[in-house]
Amino acid sequence: MSGRVLVGVKRVIDYAVKIRVKPDHSGVVTEGVKHSMNPFCEIAVEEAVKMKEKKLIKEVVAVSCGPQQVQETIRTALAMGADRGIHVEVSAKEYESLGPLQVSKILAALAKKEEAQLIILGKQAIDGDCNQTGQMTAALLDWPQGTFASEVTLEAGHVKVVREIDGGLETIKINTPAVLTADLRLNTPRYATLPNIMKAKKKKIANVKPADLGVELASKLQVLRVDEPPQREAGVKVESVDDLVGKLKEAGRI
């Protein structure tokens, strides 16, 4: 096995920022807004770096797709301990319609090129909330997948994954190479220490174009309109159960 792990990191609007919809309803406002690494991607990076520290794998490669700014996100992954980065260049215009299917194709192509033993992704991004990229990537590669991982144990030739599912926890054993997606409780990501930020400067980020990987970016999906969720309105207090039933009938709920 190559001992190489590919980790996908996405640059998203920081979780603490109040999201505003653009006046033309084509999307949300991103200009001048604070961006950070997707929290689930941080957990993915942390898991990969921990594996390397335990000497279970040899190299962590951080990948991000997007325009120039995503390099900051790759640098953060490098500061957390990734060895090198790959920036898949996508123009700002193309980025607007970039979705899980195209990203999965890119990651699948890179995994083959880099002879990756594992791909670790966040379970979903906090902007799209799609929860599809990991699963699609595994399908394209015909690799097994361990999604919603809250515990990962890498052993020779396979991975034991404890998954958070509706009924509780499910433990599966899958062969490598495999795709894993990180859930919230998998680990607590480290802070990039200042010395590691300095060391990250020397690490390399390679630039690659989707076309070089044989991937077409055209999307079959089109966003028609983006709206804010309806404003939360005040509730109504009722005095008795009969009142409650009456009001619910009035509102056509029962």
Add this chain to the structure above:
Amino acid sequence: SKGFMLNRSQFAGKQAPMCALGSPTEQQPPAVSFAPLQTFSEEEGMMREAVQKYARDCIAPYVSKMDEESAMDPAVIKSLFDQGLMGIEIDPEYGGTGSTFFSSILVIEELAKVDASVAVLCDIQNTLINTLLSNLGTPQQKEQYLSRLSTDTVGSFCLSEAEAGSDAFALKTRAEKHKDYYVINGSKMWISNAEHAGVFLVMANVDPAAGYRGITCFMVDRDTEGMAIGKKENKLGLRASSTCPLNFDNVKVPEKNILGQVGHGYKYAIGMLNEGRIGIAAQMLGVAQGCFDHTIPYTQQRIQFGQRIFDFQGLQHQISHVATQIEAARLLTYNAARLKEAGRPFIKEACMAKYFTSEVATLTTSKCIEWMGGVGFTKDYPIEKYYRDCKIGTIYEGTTNIQLSTMAKYIDKEYDH
């Protein structure tokens, strides 16, 4: 744009620094020759973000308790070391981060937004202790102390005495030479970090007849026989930062523990305080900004007379005035730091930065309490702590009056023909 990383050698003797543009929130505009002061290299930007996150998650939860108990939590001090914040400019050869003075300034500002006491501990370590060791230490002294300072040992700087504050050179602590060691007798007062320090840089006079030209800097390890750390002061603000008197009773210090040259201590003290001044400016800037950041959201949420109190013109004018003062304070601080990095004269500007930011912190915190109304006056909200913490800014590391007098000396020279 790639943008190049800043390091000190690029600045020695050069014109205004060329920095890579683009804070993490913005698109990358084309690089220009004369960038705005609020321009950071990629590494400075990353450090700032990293410290912001770390301070929010690892320090903020302890702030209230540390203030009430007047004690710094050892876990907080350890995390400062683990994050590499205690050896920012120290060479990686000695376990440090190997970054720049400006990075230290940004770190201190971000820490102060969360807690001024933690910020001052980090400031003293980086701008006073580490700088003195790095600039003056012999290879053996650096070997012995720098790696400890960057990984687990807090340092204290001991200049002031009961009878020697602004008049620092009137210090009476005496060091008598015997063969290859000195015996130190005397007391120091107002020593920050004393409770936690493992090494003390003590200014003592080896030759009182020579006046200030006898002042010498000695490195004294904690637990040296005869050295006693007194009870810490019960203070209005910066309570989590220990401020203690020290007593020296026939303390033996080997000659090899002298930092720099005998009788040159006064020069080192002045030189180092010039830099430390910018660090304090950064701390006061953080106090003002942190307090402001907690207050404005409240004014946007608080409704009186059917509207947000932020929308009253009276409030708006006050808020805008304070915001302008903070911006001006920031520019003075950043510019003083960049001047120093560029190897250009910076003392007048450093004095201006420290003087102005400490006054702005006082104004800002006072106004913030008013804008918050009654809740601003309670300990349930963090505002009153900023108000108490800022006051020391006009007093320590050179009082406001001293700063103004120093500036006047430079202005006098400028117009001297």
